[in-house]
Amino acid sequence: MAKKTEKNNDDIGEDVRLALYRSQQEVRQLEKRAYDLFLQNLIKGTSHLCIGQEAIAAGFATAMKPGDWSFCTYRGHGHTLARGASMTGVLGELMGRECGLLAGKGGSMHLTDVEKGAMGSYAIIGAHLPIAMGAAWKAQYKKTGEVAVCFFGDGTTNIGAFHEALSMSATWKLPVVFVCENNLYMEYTSIGDVTPVEHPAADRAPAYGLPKIIVDGNDADAVYRAARTAFDLARAGGGPSLIEAKTYRHHGHSRADPGKYRPDDEVKAWMARDPIPFYRQRLLDFGVSEASITAIEEEVAAAVNVATEEAKASPPPSQDLILKDVWADGGWAWRN
Amino acid sequence: MAKKTEKNNDDIGEDVRLALYRSQQEVRQLEKRAYDLFLQNLIKGTSHLCIGQEAIAAGFATAMKPGDWSFCTYRGHGHTLARGASMTGVLGELMGRECGLLAGKGGSMHLTDVEKGAMGSYAIIGAHLPIAMGAAWKAQYKKTGEVAVCFFGDGTTNIGAFHEALSMSATWKLPVVFVCENNLYMEYTSIGDVTPVEHPAADRAPAYGLPKIIVDGNDADAVYRAARTAFDLARAGGGPSLIEAKTYRHHGHSRADPGKYRPDDEVKAWMARDPIPFYRQRLLDFGVSEASITAIEEEVAAAVNVATEEAKASPPPSQDLILKDVWADGGWAWRN
Amino acid sequence: MAELTYRDAVAAGIAQEMERDEDVVFLGEDIAAAGGVFKATVGLLDKFGPERVRDTPIAEQAILGAAMGAAMTGLRPIAEIMFSDFFAVCWDIVVNEIAKTRYMTNGQINLPLVIRTANGGGLRFGAQHSQSIENWAMMIPGLKVVAPSSPADVKGLLAAAIRDPDPVIFFEHKALYPTKGEVPDGEHVEELGKAKILRDGDDLTIAALAAMVPRAVEAAERLKDEHGIECTVVDIRSLVPLDTQTLFREVSKTGRLFTVEENPRLCGWGAELSSLVSEEIFWELDAPIVRITTPHIPLPAADQLEDLTIPSVDRITDTILKSLG
Amino acid sequence: MAELTYRDAVAAGIAQEMERDEDVVFLGEDIAAAGGVFKATVGLLDKFGPERVRDTPIAEQAILGAAMGAAMTGLRPIAEIMFSDFFAVCWDIVVNEIAKTRYMTNGQINLPLVIRTANGGGLRFGAQHSQSIENWAMMIPGLKVVAPSSPADVKGLLAAAIRDPDPVIFFEHKALYPTKGEVPDGEHVEELGKAKILRDGDDLTIAALAAMVPRAVEAAERLKDEHGIECTVVDIRSLVPLDTQTLFREVSKTGRLFTVEENPRLCGWGAELSSLVSEEIFWELDAPIVRITTPHIPLPAADQLEDLTIPSVDRITDTILKSLG
Ligand SMILES: Cc1ncc(C[n+]2csc(CCOP(=O)(O)OP(=O)(O)O)c2C)c(N)n1
């Protein structure tokens, strides 16, 4: 651990910064492992990596309290992990093993860990915005001080559910924070080609009586500060926020996509803004020692290795799961 | 006909003003007759009158060219009529008679007269915005210069389809004009109670890169001018417009509704701004003689009487219509 | 026993449950201040206040999303979708989210919620405000589907739906709102998934739902009075869970099944019942299974046309007579 | 004859029709520059340009509204809904608008349009990207519903759908995209509404659709090889219009019907076929009608679980053997 320098003793502080770095490392290393595993054909189906976007997951999750809720998309491994879900559970789910968070029933696009506040990953564009709003409604009604956070992409700002959720959340002044991770692309189409405004989320905020908020999504400190402000507002009864975080995914949209539609120099410029080396440098600048940084990195690497082995060792889900948990009684009967 | 005064020879001119007045009278008198008929139980089902909102129907329809398309809602009798549909056809449809525009198959909420460019009345909130956009896409692709106009209410601005249609129309720069008739209420709920911005349409325009446009929906001249500007822009390839016309319905939402939820002084203030006496006074101010105004009113009254008698005399639709026109071959067969 | 309308039984059922459990909340368009466009929720706002009875914007995805999010975090929401036709604008939240989330999450998420809606035709509202869509809901795994035919069942089954730990789609029939019937005093809760035998007869079995139930009963009376034919009439009441025991027993008894449904023909619930019977109790059948449905067309608006389209007492009677030969 | 993949047959069918008729336009998400997420529309942008082949935002209501508005004003649009599960977010435009408008307007409005979509499971995509929803479409009056099982049918039926004057929902099966087959050279157009007999046998009749067709054929081969049981296999191909003549003829011949569908059980199209048969040719039946379906559950994601859920060759074979006793 570094001696706290004055510089690293600002509104964020060293402990939080180390947590932010650790969280980014966990997401990055786990996603890289997922990539290796699907190259080995140990992960079936699809997978949407968030490599390049880790600062957003880390920044928000670190600012959240236990009891707060995250709602994310199919690109949700990072957000789920950042809330504290087990690495084994995440990898196991991707691999369709019994140890998976959902015992293989959901798959890569639906990671959920309710105990940790990771309230689900939703694979239909836009659907989870109104759902997150509903959680916030519960918090408002019960006056519990919980906040719901909803992550989604730039492409999601053009679908109807976005509009309905923003509009009703703002009217009801609900404690929900909408976070648009603008990585410039839908699947293979540039968001600029299909959207009539420059900032697909922020430019829409005034339509709901909300301020335009844009943050550097590759700087975990900036994300963390924006999150804190939005959470404070929400808990104070000030209603929702809509935050647009600019970022970039390093890989293609999903495992099937090499991402060739992106201009080389765009890719190069964004790779140079990789959030993780950037944040590592900030830690060094703030006086954290190389050794303590490396220690984090190695701890994470070790944890990812353990999780990989555990997931590989886990059996496929038992067949009787198929007919379980359609209903709250644990069963699936639709007849007597 | 009055001698054209200089005053009545402005950018609108007397001929158009007389047309605007006639159109408003037609809508008003026909809607009043519809009201009488459903009090007599000759109109079944529901009916949504546009009494109080006639200036919008008249202003837009008068500015449209043959070949342009109107898309409206269940509150669409006025818009359909203003495009030239027959009064007998409208009343006949409301009464479920063979002479109805749709031979009774559609009913009050679905008036359509394709030959006149009245491309349908849609009863699911929001649905017709993307459909109107589709017509505009055809005009753009075929370079025909047609414009699509889509009328809807304030309550419609909170549903997803509104957002999707505005966003894609603006991106594709389609020749479609979206007209929000803000009559301050959904069914029984004040729009202000469920919307986070003051002007439910205009305040959303910037979210689509469009200018805020608000017009006095009770002044047919103002509406006509706004329409002309929007059509010129659309035909010049400048893309869509979103126009919010402030207005008020004199009756309840539908025949079932006495409209008691509205404050007395609000109703009184708006009744004093009734578009028809207001426009009548403008004609007088501009030098049109009382006699020529009365002549229009009486011609319209006579036409409404004729239509009423024709519709009453028309038989119920023939039973075999039930199994007609599911398909383009005129039939309904789903099997061989 | 008090006599209530079907309409008032809705408010009575909701009030009973809101009094019992403060986690029950209610949202929808025009449901609070106005008491609902069918006046089925009058008085709830006054009784329970604007934090529990909330008017929403016209945004059905937001309404059902709100219900789902609130249910998964501990409330027991009731959402109204004003006309069942409007399920089409929020179908994703119903079928992809509400219906699947418990299963996908391996049981991590509970969704105790009810979606009430006005279903069915007969009011001359035309093709977009008159549909019977209970088959839309039945075909989706993960939804319970209830459709009462009497005020007592409205109250009792609605209460049961609200207490049920799973999502329930509750179809009120808009043509039945003004009908009256006895409703038990005091707390009244029925059980989901039990069909009800309304008439007992040995010649044939009619299975019906919602507004088709009184028509089936009337047809049965006419068949008895005019032709001496004795019909069993089963009110299915709940499509999911489905009471196949009662159905099979009553069909086995008579050897003949007629289903009466308001759904347009293809893939209506009558088809499901028919396929169940001809797969599982085929050898009990003495004659073809006959489905009486709305023809496979959109609904016309004009009164004479609508009356010809939806199964009527006449059509039920005639079809049965023709089939008996 | 050339060998094409099912995937390439899609682009071939669209290209054939776009070449023929400049009113045919095509829109959807990622369909132009990227050639579709399933690579089924590669090359169309280059061939026909960005005015006819247009990428859209993620806005399915806008996509289908655009198709409908363009169709009613004179174009013949093809719209892609990337995964059939996403019909849920634009269901209103499909069922309340596209399906009903001709009827409601007494025939004033024509809607010659096609909505293509990737349907079905088998790719381990989980419950929201694997559904078989052809029954959702079949139950709505006003929609034609087609689901090819081979590359030749993809091309020929897609061409027919594009030429058809009514709205057609065209279900491509995502697990079939890589499969190969002979496709006739030159212009190739099939007729909608004709089932196809793939095997002829006297013991029983199997009716199947899309990805269930090759499985049914394989099961039939196994039943013959291992048990000497001769099966007729009917590829239904089109649910609306439905070729009941072929179905009834083939069931009458064998006296036994098995349906194999990927839909979850309740109100699947198998139920409709079953109810038709037991209403209209009841006396031709020698045994219960048996439906083989996905159980009435959402689809699980893990490979072993998904494989157990969707009807497999094993399950088809076993169910038939058990039923034959
Ligand atoms: C309603 C719906 N339409 C389309 C899709 C297919 N789809 C999955 S991800 C995606 C792109 C989403 O882009 P964005 O919101 O920017 O999120 P990102 O993938 O960049 O994180 C699309 C079109 C979907 N899942 N749901």
Ligand SMILES: Cc1ncc(C[n+]2csc(CCOP(=O)(O)OP(=O)(O)O)c2C)c(N)n1
């Ligand atoms: C999707 C959908 N939700 C709800 C309704 C019921 N409904 C019909 S009209 C209406 C109010 C519409 O208000 P507004 O858009 O302001 O139009 P106005 O009636 O004032 O002309 C509502 C809620 C509907 N038809 N469709």
Ligand SMILES: [Mg+2]
């Ligand atoms: Mg993106």
Ligand SMILES: [Mg+2]
């Ligand atoms: Mg209004």
